[in-house]
Amino acid sequence: xxxxxxxxxxxxxxNSMFAEGLLDEQFQQLQMLQDGSNPGFVAEVVTLFCExxxxxxxxxxxxxxxxxxxxxxxxxxxxxxxGSSSSVGAQNVKLACIQxxxxxxxxxxxxxxxxxxxxxxxxxxxxxxxxTMLHLENRIQAYETKQQS
Amino acid sequence: MAVAAExxxxxxxxxxxxxxxxxxxxxxxxxxxxxxxxxxxSKALQILGLQDDQTNSPSVSSDQHDTEVNLIITDYCMxxxxxxxxxxxxxxSSSLKDIPVVIMSSENVPSRIHRCLEEGAEExxxxxxQLSDMNRLKPHILKGKYKELHQQQVLQxxxxxxxxxxxxxxxxxxxxxxxxxxxxxxxxQPDSTVIPYITSFSFLTSFE
Numbered sequence: 001x002x003x004x005x006x007x008x009x010x011x012x013x014x015n016s017m018f019a020e021g022l023l024d025e026q027f028q029q030l031q032m033l034q035d036g037s038n039p040g041f042v043a044e045v046v047t048l049f050c051e052x053x054x055x056x057x058x059x060x061x062x063x064x065x066x067x068x069x070x071x072x073x074x075x076x077x078x079x080x081x082x083g084s085s086s087s088v089g090a091q092n093v094k095l096a097c098i099q100x101x102x103x104x105x106x107x108x109x110x111x112x113x114x115x116x117x118x119x120x121x122x123x124x125x126x127x128x129x130x131x132t133m134l135h136l137e138n139r140i141q142a143y144e145t146k147q148q149s
Numbered sequence: 150m151a152v153a154a155e156x157x158x159x160x161x162x163x164x165x166x167x168x169x170x171x172x173x174x175x176x177x178x179x180x181x182x183x184x185x186x187x188x189x190x191s192k193a194l195q196i197l198g199l200q201d202d203q204t205n206s207p208s209v210s211s212d213q214h215d216t217e218v219n220l221i222i223t224d225y226c227m228x229x230x231x232x233x234x235x236x237x238x239x240x241x242s243s244s245l246k247d248i249p250v251v252i253m254s255s256e257n258v259p260s261r262i263h264r265c266l267e268e269g270a271e272e273x274x275x276x277x278x279q280l281s282d283m284n285r286l287k288p289h290i291l292k293g294k295y296k297e298l299h300q301q302q303v304l305q306x307x308x309x310x311x312x313x314x315x316x317x318x319x320x321x322x323x324x325x326x327x328x329x330x331x332x333x334x335x336x337x338q339p340d341s342t343v344i345p346y347i348t349s350f351s352f353l354t355s356f357e
Contacts (some may be wrong), residue, residue: 029277033179052168080166083169083276086276087172087276089277
């Protein structure tokens with residue numbers, strides 16, 4: 001596919017993510033920080049967000065599996081995830097974390113279990129879009145590198 | 150000797166989140182700051198030459214910073230030492246208390262904000278921190294610089310005696326203050342008192 005068509009596809013994807021509420025204006029801030037001297041910044045941040053999130057979700061799953069749930073530990077992890085999703089502009093994940101923390105505060109086990117599932121659902125949905133985004137970016141950059149050589 | 154047109158100020162950023170450290174580093178570098186990031190308050194104190202127990206370790210001397218820190222920006226919620234604890238330790242230290250400190254937090258808790266400002270934080274940024282927030286840092290750095298220069302003046306005025314006076318003046322007359330120069334020239338020296346005579350504030354006007 002020609003690079004302009006690739007770029008259009010990428011723009012279309014990102015715009016739809018904004019429209020769906022997957023991303024908020026914080027993501028635009030990240031885009032602004034990416035430039036010629038830092039062409040991989042968004043990819044770096046997105047990759048780190050995904051690594052962090054999966055680590056946290058694994059911990060949360062373990063904690064919620066306990067017979068007696070340690071809500072302060074659960075809350076600490078959700079707070080972390082809320083922070084990183086906020087920093088990356090992952091709006092739906094952030095909102096799901098806010099709900100989750102409410103259930104933690106109430107020590108509501110069932111609420112927490114449901115909230116964890118929502119967070120997972122939102123995260124994996126976002127991750128698959130991020131994967132497509134980074135794939136398109138790589139293809140565009142590969143083409144541009146080839147042009148320069 | 151003219152001051153370089155683009156003098157870089159050095160910001161120490163403290164945050165336990167790797168993602169947020171990546172973000173704040175990019176924000177600061179994009180805004181032309183030199184940046185050091187650490188993941189804890191205790192590491193920050195090490196860099197600043199101050200250990201938790203207020204004594205300097207042999208390997209980290211407060212008189213020999215590799216680079217002077219002009220501003221500290223720290224997250225509030227961190228394990229072991231919060232941003233507030235770090236702020237307190239900095240304000241309690243005679244060598245560090247004039248370094249401006251900015252606190253960041255993802256939570257908008259008025260009592261928390263108030264407590265930090267009362268303790269001497271210059272400002273409180275709500276996360277996620279944005280590019281536009283970077284514009285709010287310079288006034289605090291410059292205020293810190295004014296304080297530093299004022300103290301140098303006071304030191305100079307009180308320590309100049311007799312024959313030392315003229316030779317110091319001749320030696321320092323052509324020097325203009327830059328952040329790097331002030332760092333190298335104000336090491337505490339027991340006998341000689343070579344303190345730069347402040348002839349111009351041109352470094353302050355080289356920014357918009």
